[in-house]
Amino acid sequence: MSLSDDLYRETILDHYHHPRNHGAIEHPTAQVEGVNPLCGDELTLYLNVKDNKIEDVKLTAKGCSINTASGSMMSELLLGKSIEEANEIVDLFKRMMLDKNEEVELPDELEDLEALRGVKKYPVRIKCALLPWNTMLEGLGNTLKSPTT
Amino acid sequence: MTKLNVEQIRKDFPILKRQVEGKQLVYLDNAATSQKPKVVIDALTEYYEGYNANIHRGIHTLAEEATDAYESVRETVRAFIDAEHTHEIIFTSGTTEAINLVANSWGNANILPGDEIVLTAMEHHSNLIPWQRLATERSAKLVFIPITEDGQLDMAEAKKLITDKTKIVAVTQMSNVFGTINPVKELAQLAHARGAVILVDGAQGVPHVKTSVRDLDVDFLAFSMHKMLGPTGVGILYGKTELLNAMPPFQSGGHMITTVSREKASWAELPWKFEAGTRNIADVIASGKAIEYLSALGMENVREHEIEITKYALEKLSELGDITIFGPKDATLRGGVIAFNVDAIHAHDIGQICADAAIAVRAGHHCCQPLMRDLNVMGTARASFYIYNTKEEVDLLFEALKEADKVLGHVAVR
Numbered sequence: 001m002s003l004s005d006d007l008y009r010e011t012i013l014d015h016y017h018h019p020r021n022h023g024a025i026e027h028p029t030a031q032v033e034g035v036n037p038l039c040g041d042e043l044t045l046y047l048n049v050k051d052n053k054i055e056d057v058k059l060t061a062k063g064c065s066i067n068t069a070s071g072s073m074m075s076e077l078l079l080g081k082s083i084e085e086a087n088e089i090v091d092l093f094k095r096m097m098l099d100k101n102e103e104v105e106l107p108d109e110l111e112d113l114e115a116l117r118g119v120k121k122y123p124v125r126i127k128c129a130l131l132p133w134n135t136m137l138e139g140l141g142n143t144l145k146s147p148t149t
Numbered sequence: 150m151t152k153l154n155v156e157q158i159r160k161d162f163p164i165l166k167r168q169v170e171g172k173q174l175v176y177l178d179n180a181a182t183s184q185k186p187k188v189v190i191d192a193l194t195e196y197y198e199g200y201n202a203n204i205h206r207g208i209h210t211l212a213e214e215a216t217d218a219y220e221s222v223r224e225t226v227r228a229f230i231d232a233e234h235t236h237e238i239i240f241t242s243g244t245t246e247a248i249n250l251v252a253n254s255w256g257n258a259n260i261l262p263g264d265e266i267v268l269t270a271m272e273h274h275s276n277l278i279p280w281q282r283l284a285t286e287r288s289a290k291l292v293f294i295p296i297t298e299d300g301q302l303d304m305a306e307a308k309k310l311i312t313d314k315t316k317i318v319a320v321t322q323m324s325n326v327f328g329t330i331n332p333v334k335e336l337a338q339l340a341h342a343r344g345a346v347i348l349v350d351g352a353q354g355v356p357h358v359k360t361s362v363r364d365l366d367v368d369f370l371a372f373s374m375h376k377m378l379g380p381t382g383v384g385i386l387y388g389k390t391e392l393l394n395a396m397p398p399f400q401s402g403g404h405m406i407t408t409v410s411r412e413k414a415s416w417a418e419l420p421w422k423f424e425a426g427t428r429n430i431a432d433v434i435a436s437g438k439a440i441e442y443l444s445a446l447g448m449e450n451v452r453e454h455e456i457e458i459t460k461y462a463l464e465k466l467s468e469l470g471d472i473t474i475f476g477p478k479d480a481t482l483r484g485g486v487i488a489f490n491v492d493a494i495h496a497h498d499i500g501q502i503c504a505d506a507a508i509a510v511r512a513g514h515h516c517c518q519p520l521m522r523d524l525n526v527m528g529t530a531r532a533s534f535y536i537y538n539t540k541e542e543v544d545l546l547f548e549a550l551k552e553a554d555k556v557l558g559h560v561a562v563r
Contacts, residue, residue, distance in 0.1 A: 039496075042527075
């Protein structure tokens, strides 16, 4: 039997079986819930932002493999980035996932995310891949609004 | 051995020849919608190419042919569910519209503040939301018959919950998650003993189990043709004459009137009082062919085939150590609907891996969100069988699930 090789390629399976930055932050500077009502995916994103830098990020996710893996990859890539850098990466990833003409290219440091490009073949699951990222946008937005950071 | 000639039946369904990315389609999503035999598909073309006309309007030949064909399906349906009169058969757009019709028309005329509407914990949203809205509008109360561990109705509780306050009991004939076939006849007796009426959601039951509204003594029965070999867009509402006669129209407009002045109108007789506007003529006509097809097979034989394949599937799938199967373990207590989870794998991942093997199963909450919360799951995968499914197809499903378990099961962190 051929599994959907595109979809469950090794990188995704690795992040799914061993999600990075899994868990909670006790006193986060931002905490956001993300829900995909269509499939019931739920995740909680915790951020610790100091001096405009993401010092810590944690996720607890109850979702499918795509959702879990996407969140794990995101946390790994955004840890230590400035809010501006993080916003740029989120924006680039979202454009890659939503662009129909395959024109969005990723720089080398984001090459892990290439694994998620295969999800585009399954339109209903693009939302699963995007949920952590949209939740992150909300978290970054909240952080900017908060006076304590 | 089952009396259905499955090999012969499969030849009647053009879609079953379909390949999905080079693999033979295995269609196990029949609880969502069934496939259609060629006779049903042909009936649509024959109507549109041969006698397309509006019904009950013109006096030209085509209009008469179309009217005859449409009205003759009413008799076909009557005979199929053993109703007393053809005028007790109302064509709707589906089960959902049929239930909404009763909740609106009967509900607004009969439900008063403080009245109770008895449902079950296993209802599809289509037999839940209309009653929620009615209860809110009329300040009535919803009461839910709970379910037992293995997905059957708790009848001891049902006896306590159906009381003199109960105005209607609305219950599914067969659960679209557990496959449980509910004791509708007993529930009808309980309802009637308290002066209440009973509505049965037959969307899952009627396609698979021989159903006699007179034997069950139900007041309303709603079901959809697309789950029983017919086209989408046709549902049936059966109602007892005296109830339907006492009910105001649901929708109003053309065709459902006798005389109209600028200020008022009088309603047409049954069944047309409930069939406002131009109905789904082509699909109703094709629905007649679907019922004839099932009747020729014999519903007892359909049931026998499904018990056999369900029994086989329950045994085979249980060989996967990591599987959780919901609902009764005894195939004779359930229809051919099996909801399951493999390890802690998300239902969408199971659905995807099955899809890659050209196996169509459903994954998600099955329009039963409250029930999913009761079961403490986000969703489940679901395989559902019909007359054309084979044990070989169950084996293919088994292989796909084994693969899913291997690739995605046994996750360390959650």
